[in-house]
Structures are given as C-alpha cells and as structure tokens.
Amino acid sequence: MKSPFHIMIIPTLGCPSKCSYCWSSDERSPKMSIETVREIKEWLKDYQSNQITITFHGGEPLLAGADFYRQALPILSEGLAHLEPTFALQSNLWKLTPEMAKIFAEYNIPVGSSIDGPEEINDLQRGKGYYRKTMRGYEIARENGLEVRFICTFTCRSVERKEEIFNFFLQNGFPLKLHPALPSLRSDDPKEWALEPEAYGELLVYLLDR
Template identity: 30%
Template structure:
C-alpha cells in the first residue's frame, strides 16, 4: 500500500517548534524534526518498503512512519478535492429582526446618516406576520430572536408585542422558549424597559466604540454631542438590575492602530462576560474594510488581553477558531459550525439568509419551518488549494451577488493569516 502526505502547511509555533496543520482534518500537531524530515519522503505516493529501502532499512524509521500514519499526516489516499461551485443550504436557528432603520444617533460611519431619507419602519401587521411565521422553526429546538435596527428601542412597543406572541406560542406548546437578544445604542433606556428585560431574560448588546475621547468622535447625537456618559450610566443600570449585557465594538479604520487601547479601555469600564468585536463592512456590498492580515493579528492579541479579564471574545475569528477546536470543517461562510445561521428579516418582512444584509437580492418569502434557500457559492481556483479553505467556508455569497465579484481579498488574507497567528500563540487558545 502506498502512502502520501495529506495537504498541509507548517507554521512556526512558540519558540522554535513547528506546527503541522492538516488542511483536511484541521488538526494542529507539533512534529519532531524526524517526523518533518520523513514527511518529505511521502510528497509523492510511496510504499513503506520504498522509503525504508532509501534509508537503508532503519527499523527506527519504520516506527516513525507508523507514528505518521497514527497522526493522520500521511494516508493511503488524498482527501476528496473541494468543488468549485456548491449550494449553501442554511439551517436557520436565529432571526435578526430589523424593526426600524431609523436611529436616535447620527454615527459617522452608519448607513442611517447616508440614507436618512430612505429609512423604513416595519409595519405592526408585518411584525406579527413575521413572528408567527418563525414559530415553526423553534418547534423542536430553541431559536433566537435578535431585535435590531437602526435603534430597536425606538419601537419598544414592537419588542413587547413580538415577545408576547412568542410567549403565547410557548404556552400553547408550539415553540421551545426562545432566547431574546438585541443590539442597542442604549440611549433610550427607561425603568419600564429594564423591568421588561429582566422579566424576559433579554440579553443586551450595547454598541460602544471606545473610551469617551474616541467613542464621542464616532457615536454622536444629531447635534454632535457625544454619547459615552449616557451609555455608560445606562449600562451600569442594566448591570445593577442583573441583566446580561455586553459591549459590541465596531473598529473604525481610522482608529485601527488604537484597537488594543480601545479594547482595554472598554473592558475596564464595562463589566461583562463576553465582548463582541464586529468586522467593519461596506454597507452596500458587505466587503471587509479592514486589512485582513493586520486584523487577524489584532484579534488574536485582543483574545489574549480578554483572558486577563476572564472575558470571551466573539469576532470574525470565532467561527474558524470553533472549526479548529472541533476539527470540524465549516459548511459555508455564514455558519458558526455546520450549517447553522442567523437570518435577517428586513422592515418589509422578507427574510435574508445574511445576518449582515437584508438586500432584496438575498431575500425570500417566509414559508414553513422547512424553508430552505439554496444559494450557489462560486470558488476561484485559488480557493480549491487555499490552506484556509476549510476554516473559511468559502466566499461570501452576499458579496458575490451584490458586488458582482468573487473574492473579498481582505477576508481571504484574514483567514490565511489567522492560521499563522493561532499557531504562534497556541497558549492563548488551549484553555478557551
């Protein structure tokens, strides 16, 4: 039987070690020098006897070859090659419901500022239709309702009605009790809202983009006044009420070099268990607007910083890291693991299988709980041999359809660089 080295990369580990990355199984293995040397003997398919003969029958070499087989770094056949075009069949487990595109703020980089004359609000009857249509998705497994905007607290009445419908379905046995979450700028908080959050265990994500001197350049009221003091005071009201709250940071490209300082300042000021670092995207095309290699390095650095606070980080690195941790290939670019995704529901009530974008190109009418959307994803030739292909999940179908392009180069650079950064900083991730 002939053996051949599986597709792999070597990365520098901590110190002088070298880490073998199995591109198919996603396993990271530190190899000894003799293992690395012998692996080169199997660059082409060869029998064990052929390799031993070339090395004058050294019995110790035979034991090392057995270890290579056990480590699955050589195999009897190459893994099946990836296909150039595949169908994304997302399994929706969460709904980001855009209650309104209007907002109480005028943040510098937000689409609200750029499209103020075209902002939509979901009609009450549309809201009810949407919630009832999503009930079948949670008949057997818990789904998440994520209230979004604009600023969703401008339509707190809608949030109350949506939860009322869902709880009615729970009482009737039609749905497993959902998880309620939201993203808010938290400038409109009231005692009534706090009581509601506590009663229904709503998990609250609060947008903050840095310490006061940076946040108040970016997240401002219409009159130009900064929001930090108001948001921080309201956040502490949530904490005192025992509500699960966390901060979402969206890095501004102009302050990217200061992201570690921003991150540290936010963790100092806001108690939380998890912090989210959003990826800056072009609103119209969902193209990444940050340099991928630099961003990968920064996110690994932030993960190490967060450990000092006992805080976990949710970011663009989370899905590929989950794939590496579980040795589980990502089935698509939108999923955390397997094919599970968050869909977004626009103000018109149509469902998009992109959590970031409710563009008409991406939407489909609601059906029953078995509704699926088969979205073609086209891989370039370089995708088929990319070392990061199985932690990436493939090109973004939303970007492909909206931008009429195939690859987001910043995202590609991020995924490839992340592998290098992880292997050089394994101690950060071993206990996560």
C-alpha cells in the same frame, strides 16, 4: 436531529445616532406594526426546531417603544411556546427607560450594545455624546437586572490605539467582542473608516497574545 433556529426582527431601520462608519437611516423611519409580529408568529408556528432565538435588531430597536414590546413579546413567547423561544436585543441603549428595562427583564433578555473604547476614542468615530448616552442606558439596564455586553468596532483609525482600547475593556471588566468596520454605503469615501483585512489580522494576533 432538529437544529436551533435564529430569527432577526428589525422593528425599524431608523437610528438616533450617526456613527461615522455606519449606514444608519433617519430616526423617523417607519416602525413595524404589531400585525407584522403576529404574521411572524403565524409564519413560524409550524416550524420544527429544538429552540428558536429571536433577536430584535436595527437600526435602533428601542425606537419601537415600550408598547410594542409589551405586546410583541407575549405574542411570540406564547404563540411559539413549542419552540421554547429565547430573546435578545442589540441596541445603543440611548432610548432605554426603566419601563422598557423591566419588560425585557421579565423575559430574561440579554442586551448587546456598542462601545468602541474610552470616551474620546469612541466619540471620535461614533459622534460626540455617544459614550455618555450609551453608558447612561447601561446603568438603567444594570439597575433593572439586565445583562449587557459590548461589541467594539475597530476602524482603520482606532486600531492605532488598540492598547488603550484593550485596557479600557480589561479595567472595566467588559468582555471584548469585536468586529472590523466595513466600507460605508453612505460615505463619499467608502474606505474612510474601513479596517483592511491585513490590519484586522494583525489586530487579532495582538489580542490573542494579550
């Protein structure tokens, strides 16, 4: 039996946000060329699978720009038609424009983004202004028919306010996807934001009870 296959394409490691617990690199980092996308298509053209899912990730994949996706999506969709490719995108949504949203909507691309709870809690660990920029992108996505789901990163600090965070997701009707902050590669204190396994276990029990 053939198995589904998942490919992650990272158009750039750059990111405009500077989340305290993240390793993200300079926004001016190099961006993937369309020639590389064609090479990906060639690499996969003889692959045998029931279906393939291609996720654009990063860094911040929207930094690649509208022209990149206008070219890349047909190359992959048509060139790998025998694999029935579906697409996904993981983004903070800051750079989303109506033009890009319309391109993604043509391919029914679901969008994953990140919000760590109410604005105050979110911006304490993701940076001032992050929440409003992401929610502005969220509105553009929704206006253009895109499905957006948020992932919440719990740190050793935000976990102390888990009830506020849970209620935020509940009241806004957002599905709660989560992951724990890992030790940062760029911090002088790698465990400054990291959520210890025991605390993560207690969080999971709390959420399951709720």
